[in-house]
Amino acid sequence: GAGVSQSPRYKVAKRGQDVALRCDPISGHVSLFWYQQALGQGPEFLTYFQNEAQLDKSGLPSDRFFAERPEGSVSTLKIQRTQQEDSAVYLCASSLPRYSSSYEQYFGPGTRLTVT
């Protein structure tokens, strides 16, 4: 596709429910990042993939958060037993090169998760 896509765009979950958020990066992009953005704040890093390898998951807030990218393209962020503090916008970004520090990250529209 032309850009990074994410689905669903909006998700309402009852406290305790499991949710799965999907990210389709730009075709051919090696690096994929997940960020969490609370209301009124800047995005905060969750995890990073290089192809199918999860190289950094230091930002995942708890063991209820799990991310995968099994074939090195589409990625899924799963949140188990959702809590109200998980309510946020979840942003996905992709970047082309293996060593992505010098290159732009392209962001998807985000998934707004509301836990009631």
Place this chain on the structure above:
Amino acid sequence: KQEVTQIPAALSVPEGENLVLNCSFTDSAIYNLQWFRQDPGKGLTSLLLIQSSQREQTSGRLNASLDKSSGRSTLYIAASQPGDSATYLCAVPSNTGKLIFGQGTTLQVKP
């Protein structure tokens, strides 16, 4: 640990004014700095990326400058328009590539 700060948190100006948004970072050893725009309920749109070897980048009415030694970047918007109303975020990458963001400046341009 890299920290990024944006001041002011919010700004309201009349249409037509030139304005400057500020971004500061604590570790000057950066690869680049990226400015983004975020409209309410939307994702991030990349505006400008300045490589560490550059001092400024321009795109239309936008000009971003970078002073690594002082740990500062500015985004200059010329002749502001109501359509410029949005939140502006700056970010720098860590050595692993993850972006570290400021909290953003929310701009309102009044007609």
